[in-house]
Amino acid sequence: xxxLFVRFGAASARKFLHPHLKASFARFxxxxxxGKFEPSKVLNLGVPKEIFPEEQRVSITPSAVKIxxxxxxxxxxxxxxxxxxxxxxxxxxxAGARLIESGAKDLYxxxxxxxxxxxxxxxxxxxxxxxxxxxxSLVYPAQNKDLVNKLASRKVTVLALDCIPRISRAQAFDxxxxxxxxxxxxxxxxxxxxxxxxxxxQITAAGRIPxxxxxxxxxxxxxxxxxxxxxxxxxxxRAFDTREAVREQVESLGAEFLTISVKESGEGGxxxxxxxxxxxxxxxxxxxxxxxxxxxxxxxxxLIPGKPAPKLITKAMxxxxxxxxxxxxxxxxxxxxxxxxxxxxxxxxxxxRVVHIGYTDLPSRLAGQASALFANNITNFLISMMPKDKGSxxxxxxxxxxxxxxxxx
Numbered sequence: 423x424x425x426l427f428v429r430f431g432a433a434s435a436r437k438f439l440h441p442h443l444k445a446s447f448a449r450f451x452x453x454x455x456x457g458k459f460e461p462s463k464v465l466n467l468g469v470p471k472e473i474f475p476e477e478q479r480v481s482i483t484p485s486a487v488k489i490x491x492x493x494x495x496x497x498x499x500x501x502x503x504x505x506x507x508x509x510x511x512x513x514x515x516x517a518g519a520r521l522i523e524s525g526a527k528d529l530y531x532x533x534x535x536x537x538x539x540x541x542x543x544x545x546x547x548x549x550x551x552x553x554x555x556x557x558x559s560l561v562y563p564a565q566n567k568d569l570v571n572k573l574a575s576r577k578v579t580v581l582a583l584d585c586i587p588r589i590s591r592a593q594a595f596d597x598x599x600x601x602x603x604x605x606x607x608x609x610x611x612x613x614x615x616x617x618x619x620x621x622x623x624q625i626t627a628a629g630r631i632p633x634x635x636x637x638x639x640x641x642x643x644x645x646x647x648x649x650x651x652x653x654x655x656x657x658x659x660r661a662f663d664t665r666e667a668v669r670e671q672v673e674s675l676g677a678e679f680l681t682i683s684v685k686e687s688g689e690g691g692x693x694x695x696x697x698x699x700x701x702x703x704x705x706x707x708x709x710x711x712x713x714x715x716x717x718x719x720x721x722x723x724x725l726i727p728g729k730p731a732p733k734l735i736t737k738a739m740x741x742x743x744x745x746x747x748x749x750x751x752x753x754x755x756x757x758x759x760x761x762x763x764x765x766x767x768x769x770x771x772x773x774x775r776v777v778h779i780g781y782t783d784l785p786s787r788l789a790g791q792a793s794a795l796f797a798n799n800i801t802n803f804l805i806s807m808m809p810k811d812k813g814s815x816x817x818x819x820x821x822x823x824x825x826x827x828x829x830x831x
Contacts, residue, residue, distance in 0.1 A: 465495055465496065465534050466495075466496045466498055466532055466534045466535070467482070467495050467496065467498065467537055468498045468500075468529050468530060468532065468533025468536045469481055469482045469497065469498065469499045469500065469519075469529075469537050470500045470526050470536065470547075471502060471526065472538065472539055472540055473526075473547070474540040474543065476786065477539065477540055477783070477786055478507055478783075478786045478787070478789035479506075479507055479786050479789050479793045480503050480504040480509060480789075480793045481538050481539050481559070481793075481796060481800060482537055482801075483504065483507075484504075484509055484513040484514050484516070486800070486801045487499070487514055489801055490801060490804065491518035491519070492518075493804075495804070496520065497514075497519040497520070498522050498529055498532055498533060500525070501522065507790050507792075507793040509790075530547075530550035530551055530552065531552065534552075534555060535558060536551060536557050537559070538558070538559035538560075539796060540560060541559055541562065541566060541569060542569070542573075544569050548569070548572050548576065548578075549576075551573070551576055551578050554577050555578055555579070556579040556580075556581065557578055557579070557581070558583065558800060558803070558804075559582075559583060561580055561582035561584060562582070563580075563582055563585070583595070583597040583800070584597065594799070594802040594806070595799045595800065595803035595806065596799065597799045597800070598643075599643045600792075600795040600799055601796070602642065602644040602647070603643050604647075604785045604788050604791060604795070605752050606644035606646065606649075606752065607647050607648070607651045607788070608785070608787055608788050609644070609721055609752050610636075610648050610652045610721065612779050612784075613636075613652075613719050613779065614655060616748050616779065617634060617718065617719060617746075617777075619631070619634060619718070620633070620634070621652070621656050622634075635657070635717040636652045636659045636718065636719045636721065637662070637714075637717040637720045638652070638659060638677070638721045638722075639661075639662055639663075639720065639722040639723065639724055639734055639759065640724040640725075640752075640753075640759075641661055641665065641671065642723060642725070644752050645663065645723040646668075646671055646672070648721045648750075649672060649675050649677045650675050652677075653675055653676045657719070659676070659677035659678070660679075660713070661677050661680065662709065662710075664698055664702070680709060680713070682705040682706055682708075683705060684702045684705045706734070707734070707736070710739060711742070714735065714743050715744075718747055718748070720735060720747070720749045720760075721750045722735060722749075722750070722751050722752060723753060724759050725753055725756055730756055731757045731758055732759060735759060736761050740761070740771075741772055743774060745774045745775055746774075746775055746777070747774070747776045747777070748777040749762075749763075749776060749778050749779065750779045751763040751778070754766070754782050755782035758780060760778070763780040764778065764780050765780050766781065766783075768781065
């Protein structure tokens with residue numbers, strides 16, 4: 423098996439495209455009298471219904487089906503695959519997809535390339551994949567070695583969307599950024615629904631109501647989305663990130679950028695922050711301890727690729743917060759930034775009754791929008807690999823070289 427876009431080095435810079443996938447695209451391109459390459463309908467894309475618990479998203483929407491079928495792909499969709507995201511079977515059929523009503527087994531059997539949101543479940547879906555077929559989905563191979571080994575044993579080519587590097591060439595298929603954007607937005611919406619006061623300040627006949635004070639820890643895509651959403655709801659927002667470059671983005675959204683006295687760059691690779699020195703971390707924790715006593719809502723989004731999320735908000739900080747304060751831990755799936763987070767749960771804890779929101783499926787809770795963005799990303803990815811003319815195999819090779827080299831780094 424060739425696993426492309428894998429940071430731990432399973433990909434080889436000399437093997438950019440699995441032979442089966444290359445053959446699929448070779449079959450997919452046919453010459454015309456005009457000398458151009460046009461698609462012939464031979465490559466079957468399979469869209470199964472997601473069976474991961476509580477997963478509501480679907481990998482391809484009817485709008486994406488229209489684009490893909492126009493490019494010559496056959497799109498096979500399992501019945502009710504999009505129902506949880508409010509995409510009806512009839513919409514898929516109208517867009518040009520072939521509905522598979524006989525179940526996932528038949529869908530997988532007929533698919534050259536399987537498009538999924540979540541990685542296939544080890545004990546239920548991997549064995550359905552055809553040997554030498556291709557899987558395009560979120561995989562997180564560094565955290566799922568058993569899954570990778572099982573896929574390898576079935577000679578499945580895996581294109582791990584979570585390992586596509588965050589470079590300008592790959593922005594159009596950056597699934598992680600799309601989902602992080604939704605998580606940041608939805609995290610604020612969840613906070614607002616659990617907070618017992620207004621977000622925006624008001625002046626009424628009954629008196630003045632101050633705006634909610636929100637602290638956002640982490641200035642990546644999710645953090646900036648949270649800042650923008652909280653500001654849009656009228657809250658007073660302050661944000662912190664280890665990267666000074668984030669200051670301009672935070673301030674452009676109307677929020678305050680917090681700093682500490684220790685000067686150290688947090689710039690890491692791939693759009694992520696790096697691990698910081700003990701001196702920096704001590705100063706950072708002192709800042710968070712002070713802020714916890716002042717704010718009404720804390721939203722955390724700090725992640726380090728391939729490692730558990732750093733613990734930034736301690737139990738002592740939580741205990742010092744105002745009664746009824748709210749914490750949203752956007753890093754809960756990676757263990758959480760908050761010491762008291764319970765991944766996958768929402769609960770009220772402590773004598774000050776702080777609301778803890780530790781959902782690990784925030785994008786799925788906005789399933790329609792999340793599916794639309796995911797489908798756009800994966801469609802752009804597929805189209806980018808299509809040979810458009812006789813000379814485009816060179817362009818495809820260069821594209822894969824660039825992506826693979828950045829991934830291995």
